[in-house]
Amino acid sequence: MDYDLLLRGGRVVDGSGQPSYLADVAVKDGKIVELGRVRGSAEKTIDAHGLVVSPGFIDHHTHMDAQVFWDPYATSEPQHGITSIVTGNCGLTLAPVKHGDEDVILKNFVRVEAMPRHALEQGVPWGWHSYRDYLNRIEGRLGINVGGLVGHIAVRQYVMGEESVERQATPAEIQRMKALVLEGMEAGALGFSTNRNERHMREDGKPVPSRLASDEELFTLCDVLGEVNAGAFQSTLGQFTPKHFEMYNYLARRTQRPVIGQTVMYRPNAPKRWKEQLDAVMPTFRDGYRLYLRTHTVPNFRTFTLSNTQAFDEFPKWKQLMFMEIEARKKSLADPEVRQNLRADLADPRPTNFHRRWDLVTIEKAAKPENQKYVGKSVAEMAEMRGQDHLDAFLDLSLEENLETSFRNANAGGNPEAMREILQNPYVLVGNSDAGAHVRYNAEFGYGTTLLGLWARERGVLSLEQAVHKLTFQVATVYGITGRGLVQHGYAADLAVFNADTVNACEPEWADDYPAGTGRLIQRAIGVHYTIVNGKVICADGKITGELPGQVLRSSAYRRP
The missing domain is CATH 3.20.20.140 (Metal-dependent hydrolases)
Structure with missing residues (x-):
């Protein structure tokens, strides 16, 4: 065979930013060796008509x-x-x-x-x-x-x-x-x-x-x-x-x-x-x-639970809670005095990572059947359904589910x-x-x-x-x-x-x-049909093929031992 792999008739978008063009792409020993109208045979041929062939x-x-x-x-x-x-x-x-x-x-x-x-x-x-x-x-x-x-x-x-x-x-x-x-x-x-x-x-x-x-x-x-x-x-x-x-x-x-x-x-x-x-x-x-x-x-949706999150780490009282063991954390989150401290933390305008907009925090996954009605709702909507303040509703739902309620925070x-x-x-x-x-x-x-x-x-x-x-x-x-x-x-x-x-x-x-x-x-x-690494197909229509052609990429500073 002339080539290891031949991609026929694809639209080549070559990575340079220049206009695309129709061409065959021939591969030998992990390298691109021919572009254009390629003659010859290959161990494996992919019909790329109607598809884009681009760099990985x-x-x-x-x-x-x-x-x-x-x-x-x-x-x-x-x-x-x-x-x-x-x-x-x-x-x-x-x-x-x-x-x-x-x-x-x-x-x-x-x-x-x-x-x-x-x-x-x-x-x-x-x-x-x-x-x-x-x-x-x-x-x-x-x-x-x-x-x-x-x-x-x-x-x-x-x-x-x-x-x-x-x-x-x-x-x-x-x-x-x-x-x-x-x-x-x-x-x-x-x-x-x-x-x-x-x-x-x-x-x-x-x-x-x-x-x-x-x-x-x-x-x-x-x-x-x-x-x-x-x-x-x-x-x-x-x-x-x-x-x-x-x-x-x-x-x-x-x-x-x-x-x-x-x-x-x-x-x-x-x-x-x-x-x-x-x-x-x-x-x-x-x-x-x-x-x-x-x-x-x-x-930028960040999903989190109160069992493991960095979302509130800019706030000192919240941060202190997040490093407690789970049982101690749950006990503190249920304490009205602790909640007042958490509210005071959120009132500080200086931290900017958490936007404090409960309409942008949604319930992604609830652990209990009776709470499935909240999935897809914002914390603000959920609080209204429960007749609660936003923070209380957020914390109470989490506590009901052992801090495993999954929230989605749209922060960017x-x-x-x-x-x-x-x-x-x-x-x-x-x-x-x-x-x-x-x-x-x-x-x-x-x-x-x-x-x-x-x-x-x-x-x-x-x-x-x-x-x-x-x-x-x-x-x-x-x-x-x-x-x-x-x-x-x-x-x-x-x-x-x-x-x-x-x-x-x-x-x-x-x-x-x-x-x-x-x-x-x-x-x-x-719509991704093939992913090819060093001339070998490693993924075809979403399925891993079992080939292991990957390499360690090394910079020009590399010195052999």
Whole structure:
């Protein structure tokens, strides 16, 4: 046979943003080797007439560091045409790690990313120390391509131990951390990430280690990227402030590397913030430096229960409750005096993460049959039905159901005009899926299929070519993922084959497929026919094929051991 795979007659949207064209695509040894009118035969031929053939999508904001051990396809990513993921965001990684610190590392994931502890304990096969060891451990058993960022939290824990959550680092400790970041980059990491979000704490209530880092420490670690001339810096700093953007701007100029900052979305409690964020980034780009924001493609609905949530962590009294054991928490929530303190907390105008609009908080799932009548209603509507105050109704319903009532909080998005300007902005990266995190409450695998279906096809905010560019080559360029992100001769055959007339995301659904008997939300897609990784079909019409062609993606800083 001339080729391993041949896609016949598809509409090639090549990822560059240029107009699409009709062509056959031939693949040999995992690479695209012919484009156009291809003659010859192949081991496998796909009839792509009437379908789009594009580069596979790259999900750059995931927390799949652990999940790839028990799920080498990082599902539901392939169902949406995603062929590559970037892990290690928000400062969170599973390496480097000293023997005996494994549980400390898990404390960060359990609380910050709401991952079930039992699943992590059963599913993560510890045994590595360095970041290189971690990458070597996952290599060779992947269905999807995986690249990662070196996380500040693990680096600080490795050097300082428990003192990493108690004090600033000494100059000598900072240099030891810098050496670990350099080791990670030379192992092929795609960059470095940190976390200064004031709401992010370990499972035991202590701040994640990176929150105690001085500016000097952060700048020194980011310097590694400039020194090796590779990699991107990703950060979560919490709420938008001018000071945050001063730091982003400074680091983009200092390192001359791409900086990926906060999420930009329309927020009902801060309706002008999205515009302020876009305006804050513009001068940096004008001067020739790379500073990006990131966005969702759907309204940012955060699902939560009062058994496990960060929704109220900006409020001191609420935060104190959320770190209590469940029985003590239930007793406190029923106490009228405690409720008065909670009301006083909510009256403080300074915290902005929770909008305090009970008409935007809906009951998604009720645990008891008699409460099913509230499902789909807002807390405001439910309170009226019960003849109660909003807060009392919210807390009483939760207590009736052992704090397992599932609420859906619409805290961002939902403004089409704002989203139009955000999505069309050249320094906004699409993709904030958080895949692998908050698995019981959120599933945003379909950000790309939503971009193609809702924003490109239905609303015309972007052309098909522009939308595909944002999902592929733009991300590959920012993260230094070479040889991918384009349908071009010599590039890796990472491809998505979909119907532009029907492609879209389905509503999330529950699946009992996590370790230790725990479940999670998954998300299916419409109109995605094939997902191809390094020339092998890993997903066909939503079904995983069993092929394992995925690779570890390494940056240009990679040095062989």
